[in-house]
Amino acid sequence: MTPRSAVPITRSADRRRSRGFTMIEMMIALAVVAVLAAIAYPNFRQSIINGRRADGATALTDLANRMERYYAQNNTFATATIATGTAATDVLAAAASGQGFYTLSITAQAQHTFTIRATRAGAQTADTKCGDFTLTSAGVKGLVNNATGFTVARCW
Secondary structure, three states: OOOHHHOOOOOHHHHHHOOOOOHHHHHHHHHHHHHHHHHHHHHHHHHHHHHHHHHHHHHHHHHHHHHHHHHHHHOOOOOOEEOOOOOOOEEEOOOEOOOOOEEEEEEEEOOOOEEEEEEEOHHHHHOOOOOEEEEEOOOOEEEEOOOOOOOHHHHO
């Protein structure tokens, strides 16, 4: 037989502590999660915007290749169009980029030169750092409506 003092006595206070977290512990955990989210979300959002830039650059390069093909067939860039419904002059059937984050246009054209532009559209309008992309027939890449300090090398 065991002595009475060796038998554990359970108290209601001990039972309450072992049931779960206190309100203070929950508030501290919530505060830590909130701080981590406040740091991580803007970085995540910027990564998404940076990734979408590839859609504009790729679409602009594809359009430049189509313009060159049009020049080889017609000996001029001056009559090339985008999404007008005229099969003879349209180099693209739709003005939207592959993923739809940019709208493509021909901003300047002559017989032997052109300048094309990818303008931000939809969710990509949030990209105020790099703005819109341009490309000339000479292969010169450019930016329009970009923030100070953001160069072609950084954005393309």
